[in-house]
Amino acid sequence: MAEKGPSRQRRGRPRQAEVARLAGVSQTTVSLVLGGNKQGIALHEDTRARVLAAARELGYVPDPAARRLAAARNNLLGVFSFTATFPTAVEHSYYPILVGVEQEAAAQGYDLVLFTGSSPGGAQAGDPGALNRVRLADGCLFLGRHVPDDQLRKLVADGYPAVHIGRRDELEGLAWVGADYVAASAEVVRRLSGLGHRRIVLVREDDDAPASTDREHGFRTALAEYAGPRAADDPSAVVRTTHPADDITPGWVRDRLAEGVTAFVAEETDSGAAWRALHAAVAAAGLDVPDDLSLALLGSPPADLAAARPPTGFDIPRAELGAAAVRMLTAQLSGEEHTEPLVACGFRAGSTAGPPPGRTG
């Protein structure tokens, strides 16, 4: 049998024991010197110097595996996104979040482990143990709305440090960070109202994700402020559209204008369907924005429309969201519990909103 088995790496990398031998001290002393002697044990300066010299001479570098084993934590944070592969496109909305995650993790001295639905171990989407692999890390961030509840619940129940990116109230005990869509959406409506708009319609997708309901909530809240509680309950103030949004036609837009609507607000979704449809319908109807009507987008435009005129609306601080998630996770790791879960979105003036045309009563 080859005595060293699979380790082809081992070739002469010195251990503390060898440094110790060269310096004429014990391994403990080497560890003490190189580890900064945080426990304040008395060490003679000469000894320190000898150890340092020996370490340098041998080119000693600590083995991170051993270090982490002894420290009982491996300084790894997991990032789990339940998409088939890791979000491929740079334009994908997860990407900017990862930017923030990476920066904050680096700043805190953690490395990242990436998990996806397609991670190894045969852990495909259906596998009831797919989420367990994240336990390899000290804690994990979860992205996306389709993370399986039961598995996540078990992790949380076991006391595994986890943070979900995106509001996730229904899962008891799961920490999360999310953008403050309620406040941001309300703010957009207030601005429109400030410009003189009195009838505003929200175009949202037919999906009851928190991101959608929060926006509607904020929308209706602000509506109530200037038009009273009745307006907030008005069913016609909100339109649910399907994907693709075939129902948003030029005719539909014109009908709404005829009813006195002067502004449309769309929610941002992964596909950008609502905004895209609204945009197309308005253009096809030959209407001018913002002269004939105002538009606002509750979020950022899809990448392919980014070059067009910037929509009035708000920006989701995705990088900041990622950073906040990391902070919350590391707070959990060090015992502290609660950090602020909501991240504010900045209002974006844009140029798709203006005063309503004339007095159309």
Add this chain to the structure above:
Amino acid sequence: MAEKGPSRQRRGRPRQAEVARLAGVSQTTVSLVLGGNKQGIALHEDTRARVLAAARELGYVPDPAARRLAAARNNLLGVFSFTATFPTAVEHSYYPILVGVEQEAAAQGYDLVLFTGSSPGGAQAGDPGALNRVRLADGCLFLGRHVPDDQLRKLVADGYPAVHIGRRDELEGLAWVGADYVAASAEVVRRLSGLGHRRIVLVREDDDAPASTDREHGFRTALAEYAGPRAADDPSAVVRTTHPADDITPGWVRDRLAEGVTAFVAEETDSGAAWRALHAAVAAAGLDVPDDLSLALLGSPPADLAAARPPTGFDIPRAELGAAAVRMLTAQLSGEEHTEPLVACGFRAGSTAGPPPGRTG
């Protein structure tokens, strides 16, 4: 003294010992069962099943640090980029490469650890030991030209499996994979030449990175094929520009045209500066592409110009590059050494090149 053992246990993360207790066997047996029992020790099928069940119930996942310490491998591949892997500036993104890495790693049963080198304000920016963290993984991929040589050299000297993405000849013994810029650039020139162009200028950055010199090499090689070796040495065939490329002005372009140049080739760089400048100068000069002159890009256009007409040139198969890097790394891990380091780039016809205008010879 605060009990630390139990407090850690409570924080999730079951050990083999706990699985053993639940299954009513020894830790050794658990290790045997979960490790695939490569030593062929007799194990009763019932025992095996009980252990597996217990492990699943507890959500056991092996600790990579311990695994690596004991067995010298843990099925983790590192990815180290000395700039952020997810950069804020999207135009110079390693992301597509990472996608290929991710997929191939998953296919081979490895998890990925992202070692973030320096980050703005990062804890360990400039730390001379920053690279040692990668030793936690079985092997590591390196991205970017700014990986500190000395540290990398030490890793390689220790026999640590490493693969650099991007040509890296000067560091003896370091394996690498890279795009075949030489062949791809030559091909582009051949196409232009086939269209009738006889005088072509390469606009490159003033940076002697392999990616730049390879392109120039390919460019000159192809030049020699149709215009003889003298042309290949012609200093005026290649222009080095600075960043920003202030020297590429409309006037400069017109002067070149007056000299008989009919096509310009730009190299792709992180910033896309050369291409951007060329584009802008041609537009400002009121020249039409490809009627008045042809343009080609040795690579892909920056993201913000992606929506414009596709440039004639070649595509760097970034995902494939990542996959190839993983293959080379795992080959190293299993003892085989050499895999093909060069990945071919596909020619992209685009629409910025056409026949030269008239006979201006």
Add this chain to the structure above:
DNA sequence: GCCCGAAGCTAATGCGCATTAGTCGAGGGA
């Protein structure tokens, strides 16, 4: 002269796992 405490070390232990030597009982052959 004896005890005490500080200075300056080192032996021993354990982190979680893989691996190597056993151990133990149930047959089987002689």
Add this chain to the structure above:
DNA sequence: TCCCTCGACTAATGCGCATTAGCTTCGGGC
């Protein structure tokens, strides 16, 4: 009956490091 093998496990050990509980000296204080 005794020994030996074989099947099915377990005790013990070590990976490289950090940490903790000891050891020695040596110099005062009384």
